[in-house]
Amino acid sequence: MSRRRELLEFAVLGLLHESPMHGYELRKRLNTALGAFRALSYGSLYPCLRELVGKGWIFEASGEQTGLGSGIAELAVGSRRARIVYELTADGKEHFQDLAESAGPASWDDEEFDVHFAFFARTQAEVRLRILEGRRSRLEERLANIRTASVRNRERLDLYTTALQRHGEESAEREVRWLEELISAERRGITGTTGTTGTTGTTGITHNEPLA
Amino acid sequence: MSRRRELLEFAVLGLLHESPMHGYELRKRLNTALGAFRALSYGSLYPCLRELVGKGWIFEASGEQTGLGSGIAELAVGSRRARIVYELTADGKEHFQDLAESAGPASWDDEEFDVHFAFFARTQAEVRLRILEGRRSRLEERLANIRTASVRNRERLDLYTTALQRHGEESAEREVRWLEELISAERRGITGTTGTTGTTGTTGITHNEPLA
DNA sequence: GTTAGCATGTAAGGAGTTACATGATTTT
């Protein structure tokens, strides 16, 4: 199973952890809230949901919504089309915790980081710190590369390339600062990241069309 | 042909426009300089090169590098492995110009924008302006979405989600400012974007591991 | 009355990554 697919499963479990949802809504949330899945198609989502059901991590619950709370799934008798609402099972919750707690080098990547971060509220403080630090050092590597490159190229580049390079450098710098604030807040045991003054680019969030 | 593949072809033509290169180096440049192709594999690149040759946009030239300038392709007799150096044909140059000049809504997307921007030096001023403006309004849409969303959610979100949202918002704001500077510089006819003070996130550059 | 949005799916096809194969050369 591809890393991307695993990430999708993780994200779905995370969203369902907040509250039960049906596919359509799930997709909307994934498209808007998480940067990684802008442009996720049903052709990806529904098969994924089926698999999660098969694994016993989620189950189909009824469509409570509109009229009569029939209680059983499949067809919401009265009103709109049968909405299949998915809910986490006990196993699903457990599996989600495992995933949230497992932070490796892959988690420092753009997409993974965003998803992990999105579920920080349900992640252990210790793991949060590890992820934030891993992410920071990843960005610092990048910064180092940019800098040596810009030294190496001295004058050789046209103005636009230079502007782009600069832009990237400053973005990375700001994100490092942002992370540093989060890290020190985390170290103080203060989850209250109220200020969040300096921010930046690569949380990938900029690439989102947030909550429509 | 997928949009992504077209973008790759565009990027390859653009890089070869600067100077002839062989596949291995081409890949390095794509992985580092252009954000869109971090993690491009040979399995994608070589087939792409073959197709470009087939279309008559590039051709295989000799591996001048090490020893004897044999002049003919295929095997660099003396030294290292036969390096196939690719070069643009006249048709290729023309086609590249066409692509560089064609700016539609797709060009406002993250990846496309980055690639287009990378070749701005060989793009008409008029087109540059159109792309920058398109990109800006795209980002402004996003900003509007973020803002209405954060109003809608008032208090409902945990601290991390809020921090993330904020971070995204500020990133987008900075990039808009960056674009604005570029746009006004462009309007003044001054290509000299010397200052580039305010920058930000989503040029996607932050997501790069620039020039190794 | 018609368009747009809600809601769930399937099938086909393309596209790209992964993994493998090979071998020279430079660095450690």
Next chain:
DNA sequence: AAAATCATGTAACTCCTTACATGCTAAC
């Protein structure tokens, strides 16, 4: 002497997007 890097390629497998099919409901 080994390991890393240069250098080119192929094949299979997987995955995802695209497009289609269906039908209800709300808004215009």
